[in-house]
Amino acid sequence: DGKGKSLHLISSATMQAELESLLPGLYTGTAEGMGQLQSLRARFMAQPDAPLQAKTLIQGSTNQYVLWFSITIFEDMLRTHAWETLPFAVQTEFRDFFFSYIIASYKNLPPFVANKLAKVYVDIGKADWPHAFPSFLPNVIQALQTPACAAVGVYLITLISEEFITSQRDDVPAARRRDLRANLSGHLPVIVGQLAQIMDALFTQNTRKIESATPNEEATYTSGFDGASLSLAQSCLSCMHQLFTWIPLAEILVPSGLPLTTLFHYMQLTDPQAEALSVAALTCVNEILARNYVPRDFQDFLVLVFRQIFGLLTKLTTGAGGRSTAFIERFTEFASLFVTNHLKRVENNPLFPMMDFLVLFFKFTFMQGSLDGFLACLDIWGTFLDYLIEQWHHTQEKTGTLVLPEGAEPWARYKAGMMAMATELLGKTMWAHNHAQLASLGSDETDSELDSFVTGSQRIMGKVAELFPAAVLEMAYPILASNVEKFCTVHQLLAAPGTQEQMQTMMCTIKDTAQLLRLFGLLAEHFVMDFDGKFAAATSLVTVLCNLGTYAVTNQLAQRGPELLAVQCELLGTLRAFTQWLSLAVFHPIPQEQTTKILADIFTIITNLLQMPATPNVALTAAGTLLQSLTASVRPPMMLSLVQVLTLVDRTHDIC
Numbered sequence: 001d002g003k004g005k006s007l008h009l010i011s012s013a014t015m016q017a018e019l020e021s022l023l024p025g026l027y028t029g030t031a032e033g034m035g036q037l038q039s040l041r042a043r044f045m046a047q048p049d050a051p052l053q054a055k056t057l058i059q060g061s062t063n064q065y066v067l068w069f070s071i072t073i074f075e076d077m078l079r080t081h082a083w084e085t086l087p088f089a090v091q092t093e094f095r096d097f098f099f100s101y102i103i104a105s106y107k108n109l110p111p112f113v114a115n116k117l118a119k120v121y122v123d124i125g126k127a128d129w130p131h132a133f134p135s136f137l138p139n140v141i142q143a144l145q146t147p148a149c150a151a152v153g154v155y156l157i158t159l160i161s162e163e164f165i166t167s168q169r170d171d172v173p174a175a176r177r178r179d180l181r182a183n184l185s186g187h188l189p190v191i192v193g194q195l196a197q198i199m200d201a202l203f204t205q206n207t208r209k210i211e212s213a214t215p216n217e218e219a220t221y222t223s224g225f226d227g228a229s230l231s232l233a234q235s236c237l238s239c240m241h242q243l244f245t246w247i248p249l250a251e252i253l254v255p256s257g258l259p260l261t262t263l264f265h266y267m268q269l270t271d272p273q274a275e276a277l278s279v280a281a282l283t284c285v286n287e288i289l290a291r292n293y294v295p296r297d298f299q300d301f302l303v304l305v306f307r308q309i310f311g312l313l314t315k316l317t318t319g320a321g322g323r324s325t326a327f328i329e330r331f332t333e334f335a336s337l338f339v340t341n342h343l344k345r346v347e348n349n350p351l352f353p354m355m356d357f358l359v360l361f362f363k364f365t366f367m368q369g370s371l372d373g374f375l376a377c378l379d380i381w382g383t384f385l386d387y388l389i390e391q392w393h394h395t396q397e398k399t400g401t402l403v404l405p406e407g408a409e410p411w412a413r414y415k416a417g418m419m420a421m422a423t424e425l426l427g428k429t430m431w432a433h434n435h436a437q438l439a440s441l442g443s444d445e446t447d448s449e450l451d452s453f454v455t456g457s458q459r460i461m462g463k464v465a466e467l468f469p470a471a472v473l474e475m476a477y478p479i480l481a482s483n484v485e486k487f488c489t490v491h492q493l494l495a496a497p498g499t500q501e502q503m504q505t506m507m508c509t510i511k512d513t514a515q516l517l518r519l520f521g522l523l524a525e526h527f528v529m530d531f532d533g534k535f536a537a538a539t540s541l542v543t544v545l546c547n548l549g550t551y552a553v554t555n556q557l558a559q560r561g562p563e564l565l566a567v568q569c570e571l572l573g574t575l576r577a578f579t580q581w582l583s584l585a586v587f588h589p590i591p592q593e594q595t596t597k598i599l600a601d602i603f604t605i606i607t608n609l610l611q612m613p614a615t616p617n618v619a620l621t622a623a624g625t626l627l628q629s630l631t632a633s634v635r636p637p638m639m640l641s642l643v644q645v646l647t648l649v650d651r652t653h654d655i656c
Contacts, residue, residue, distance in 0.1 A: 015053070016061050023065035045073060051086065055097060064110045071116050074098075078123045079171075091132070095124055099139050106152045115155070122159040126172065130183050137187055144194050151232050154198070157191055158239040160184070165246050185248065192243060192252050195236050196262045202233045203265055207274075220315070221265070223274040230273070237266070237280035244287040250295060260285070260301075264308050275324050282330040289337035294345075302345070306352050309338055313360040317367065325370070332376045335361065339383050347387070358384075358417050366424060371441065371449050378456045381421065385463035388414065392467060411467055419471050422464040425457040426476060429515055431508035454515055462522040469526035473534070476523070477541065480516045484548050487513045487567070491555045510563045517545075517570035524577035531584055538581055539594065545575055546601035553608040558619045565616055568609075572622035575602060579629040586636040599636055600643075602626070607648045 026037040044050055054073040057066055074094070077083045083091070098121045106114050125136040140160065144153030164180040172180070206229050207221040225233065240259065252259070266274075266281035285308075295301050312331055316323060323331075346352040365377040388411045427433045441449040465472040486509045493506050520541070527538040549571050552558065558568040585595050609615050609623040627648075630636075 016057055016066065019057070019066045019069065020061065020063045023063075023069055027065055027068075041069070041072070041076065045076060045082075051077065051090070051094065055094065058101065064113055067109070067113045068116060071113070071120055074120050075116075075123065078120070078127060083124070083127065088132070091128070095121075095128075095133060095136075098124065102152060102156075103143060103149055118152070118156055118159055119163075122156060122163050125160070126163055126180065129180075137184070141187065141190060141194070144191070144198075150198055151228075151235060154195070154232065154235045154239050157195075158235070158242055161239070161242045161246070166242070181246075185251075188243070188247050188252055192240070192247070192259055195240050195243075196259045199233060199236050199262050199266065202229050202236075203262070205229070207269065219268065220270055221268050222271045223269050223277075225274060225277075230277070233266075233277055234280060237263075237277065237284060241280070241284045241287055244284055244291075249288060249291060249293045260288070260304060264304070267308065267312070270323070275327065279324070279326045279330055282327065282334060286330060286333050286337055289334065289341060292341045298345070299351070302342070302349065303351055305338060305342075306346070309335060310353075310357060310360070313357070313364055317360055317363040325373075328368075328373060329376075332373060332380070336376065336380045336383070339380050343384065343387050355413070355417070358414070362417065362421060362424075366428075371453060375452060375456045378460050381460050382463060385418075385460065385467070389463065389466050415468055415471065418464045418468060419475065422461045422472055423475060425461055426479065426519075429454050429457045430479075431511045432505075435508060454518075458515075458519050458522055461519060465523050465526055469523075469530065470534075473523065473526065473537065476516070476519065477537070480513075480520060480541075481544060483509055483513045483516055484544055487548070488551050490557070490564070494555075494560060507563065510567060513548075514563070514566045514570045517567065517574045520545075521570070521574040521577040524574070524581060527578070527581045528584065531581070535585075535588065538578075539585070539598075542575075542578055542581070542598055545571060545578075546598055546605070549575070549605040550601060553605050553612070556612060558609065558612075558616055559614055565619060568619050569622045572605075572619070572626050575605075576622075576626045576629050579626075579633045582630070582636075583634045586634060595636075599630075599634075602630065603645050603648065610648070 022040075023037075026033045026040070044053070047053065050073060054070040057070040061067060061070075074083075077086075086094075098117070102114075102117055102121060106118070109117065125133060129136040137160075140153055140156045142153075143149040144157060146153070164177070164184055202225070203221075206225045207223045209219045210222050240263075263281045263284050266277050267285070269275070269278045289305075293301075313335075316328070316331065347354055361377070361380070365374065365381070368374040368377060391411060428437070431438055438450060438453070441453055443450040461472065461476075486506075490506055490510065493503065497503060498506075527534045527541075531538075552564075552568050552571065557564040559565075582595075582599070586599070588595070606623045606627050609619055615623075
């Protein structure tokens, strides 16, 4: 049986042949096969000369199962610390053998065997370097510097980074890992520089320029990488990314910025064959930016990065050199990291034309082909606007004023661009203007694609309004008023349905009205900040809202379908957003009849909804929440004299 044969082969002079016959039947993944394999390995390792026999098998066999089995003998010795019991001379012999064998055979071995071999060699280094094995890293660097062995060297460096530094396994004590990191750090400039040299050589050999560079952008290249060159370049980029996750960047990327220049070259590759290289290069750059790298020669770094971001934006927005979705996603991350980490440093720098960048990024935002890409761009706009809003808050603290004269704001130069953004976003969220895209977004679940699209867009509009409230309100109010006017004819189509086109147009109006109400709920705070200056506009707006609410309850629209119910609920929510303004308005020195009528209308809307039979629970909840806000926050002096309030109090028992 299998166990008997195992005992026989271990003592047999024909060990290699019998292993080659036996092992394929054990590496089956079955429980029985694995059990016999473990028994065989244990019996093999019990021999006094097991390491030597394993070495002999590695030297003499080309069978992948025998090679794997023999290599794992050394792996088990390292794991169980049996390696430490070997005489130093024997350890040295095995170390030298492993490195020589890797260099000579790596390309000819099955990949899984070659990688296991490299892993065991790195594990030996992890245990013995630098004191007992000082030649370990110099050997690897020498391989990296030798063209014929570069692929092996790159893979070993990647393994060293993973096993020495980034691995989450607890197989190395923390003190030993710190020691490995400290010893490895001194060699990093040579390692990173050599990786860049390999990549530069590959780039020179396998690419040609197809565009001349302009002052603000890099040239574009086409490539003709063969399989080996493509694989080596990809391995270099993967290794470099692995290193960039932990190395002290400021010590490595000095002053020439050699790796950055190399990476930027690879980012310019546009042909499908090299697409993976351009994405990998951009991933490396993103890792650098994510760590908020600020070199001593920051001005040169700034210019270098700007040329890339500006040049790539120009090409992406003009359609030059088609790019994959993966590249566009990485570029969006690139822009996000740059804006997040370096905006404060470059916003007023004459070497970085911010306005030109924003114009290009505006185009890039609205050419996104996916919702995730669009929302990622909106997040970048949000970061930029938050920076401007923070400046505004500092200005408020210094000047003690809530409102600055028109055009006197430090961010006034961005007004045209930000208003273009707000206007475009408003149009994108309007069913009447963007029906096809909005209809294509999922809307069946909570936090749906449609909700994300509208909420994300309105969030940015709200931030623009913090900086330019009057301009945003002036832009958005006529659209709301127009939609409300159209909406207030919906009862006619409910009574006598029109053509399919008329019904679709009205459905767009209904949905747009709901979304506009939500937007004005976000904007309500701006009527409070400049209360006197916007009092007349706010009064007109709240009057429009009251008229809409009266129309809705009169025609019992909350019971006429989910879209009309949404309008009813958004209206109540928007009125609730204006309760802070109402709390100030009740004490404003104007004819009190106007404020009294507004409050009377609101209480009438609430009362009718609460008393109306079959009012959906969501509308009842919204009405009750609005009532609570009015009584707790506004508390108008005339409230208890309003007939509507007295009626509500009298009918409390019936309503409940």
